[in-house]
Amino acid sequence: MSHKVLLSLLVVLAMRLLLPADTPAQFSDAHIVSKHVRIRVPQEREWVARDAVPDLERSWQFVHKLLGEKLPRWVVVTLDWRVATTSSDADRGTVTVGMLGRAAEADPRRFILHRTARELARIGLLALSRGGAARPECQFLLDGMSEIVAHEFDHTTRALGGAWALARLADGIQPVVLPTAPQPRHDSVSPHDLRASAAGVTFLLMCQEIFGREKVLRLFESLRKNSLEESIAGTFKVSMRNAEETWLRRVRQQPIADAIVTSAEDGPVLRQFVVVPQSGTGQSTIRLWMQIADRTGDTPHDGVFVLDGSRVVAVQPAAHQGAQGLLAELPVDGQRPAGGHEVRVVAVDETGNVRVWPRPVQLN
Numbered sequence: 001m002s003h004k005v006l007l008s009l010l011v012v013l014a015m016r017l018l019l020p021a022d023t024p025a026q027f028s029d030a031h032i033v034s035k036h037v038r039i040r041v042p043q044e045r046e047w048v049a050r051d052a053v054p055d056l057e058r059s060w061q062f063v064h065k066l067l068g069e070k071l072p073r074w075v076v077v078t079l080d081w082r083v084a085t086t087s088s089d090a091d092r093g094t095v096t097v098g099m100l101g102r103a104a105e106a107d108p109r110r111f112i113l114h115r116t117a118r119e120l121a122r123i124g125l126l127a128l129s130r131g132g133a134a135r136p137e138c139q140f141l142l143d144g145m146s147e148i149v150a151h152e153f154d155h156t157t158r159a160l161g162g163a164w165a166l167a168r169l170a171d172g173i174q175p176v177v178l179p180t181a182p183q184p185r186h187d188s189v190s191p192h193d194l195r196a197s198a199a200g201v202t203f204l205l206m207c208q209e210i211f212g213r214e215k216v217l218r219l220f221e222s223l224r225k226n227s228l229e230e231s232i233a234g235t236f237k238v239s240m241r242n243a244e245e246t247w248l249r250r251v252r253q254q255p256i257a258d259a260i261v262t263s264a265e266d267g268p269v270l271r272q273f274v275v276v277p278q279s280g281t282g283q284s285t286i287r288l289w290m291q292i293a294d295r296t297g298d299t300p301h302d303g304v305f306v307l308d309g310s311r312v313v314a315v316q317p318a319a320h321q322g323a324q325g326l327l328a329e330l331p332v333d334g335q336r337p338a339g340g341h342e343v344r345v346v347a348v349d350e351t352g353n354v355r356v357w358p359r360p361v362q363l364n
Contacts, residue, residue, distance in 0.1 A: 307346060
């Protein structure tokens with residue numbers, strides 16, 4: 001064996017030892033390219049990338065033009081079936097779309113397109129603000145504008161109505177304010193979902209309506225050198241407090257009894273609703289268990305709420321009689337008379353579908 005061959009074998013062996021055990025199987029990206037997008041994908045899934053690449057190129061063109069030509073000349077998009085989260089690296093010009101989960105299986109092309117457009121918007125907005133939008137007090141703007149741009153690209157801005165419903169429901173649980181730091185979402189599949197971005201989406205939609213799109217983009221430019229408070233005052237000529245008060249009025253005037261249908265066949269469906277029996281008397285809570293079916297798998301549990309009059313109650317995953325579902329615990333008001341009452345179950349999915357189901361509850 002020649003010295004060159006031996007050296008080559010030693011290099012290959014060293015690389016295998018140095019690479020982590022979970023390094024993905026060989027990727028094929030040599031031919032799955034467009035003018036500005038390169039897709040990395042396992043060879044056995046190559047057809048998914050070939051189906052998506054023309055639309056991803058259109059997405060790059062749309063975001064690049066909208067944000068003042070701030071995207072890098074090349075963006076590498078990795079489709080990864082080992083993870084469920086979607087993320088991007090603005091410095092490296094990379095996007096990783098987590099394909100693990102039912103939402104990706106139902107319509108891979110639409111899933112890839114929306115999430116990539118959202119991450120391209122993040123990359124462009126970070127460039128526009130020279131990193132200022134990444135500061136903790138500004139990230140709600142980055143999340144919100146990225147979601148808005150992605151829906152504008154795929155002509156689904158009607159889905160943003162779901163963000164208003166989510167903001168209103170969240171306010172019913174705990175009064176909302178303009179975030180001054182990123183909100184932890186340990187239970188969320190992705191930190192960039194519609195629920196996480198609802199505050200930013202609604203605030204920026206309000207600003208666009210009042211001040212126009214150009215001023216909203218100037219707000220991001222101002223974040224290069226100024227604080228959030230200074231940027232709002234300098235761009236919109238109103239104080240941050242006044243802007244917040246106007247936004248909160250809009251949120252709190254949002255009706256939550258009305259359904260929004262963005263996709264009739266893909267919206268969540270309430271399959272079961274059960275008042276869980278409890279032993280003894282004088283219970284302090286009423287336990288409501290439900291199952292919500294979703295063909296596309298994009299209704300997170302933190303997008304489901306129970307309305308008891310003006311009170312909003314969140315749900316948590318829970319099993320009942322061996323079946324998985326969601327559980328809400330309603331505090332019992334001692335002043336409320338026994339008898340029949342009505343609650344409403346509200347679900348908001350990632351495409352902005354809002355469903356409302358009235359259900360009777362008997363109080364003893």
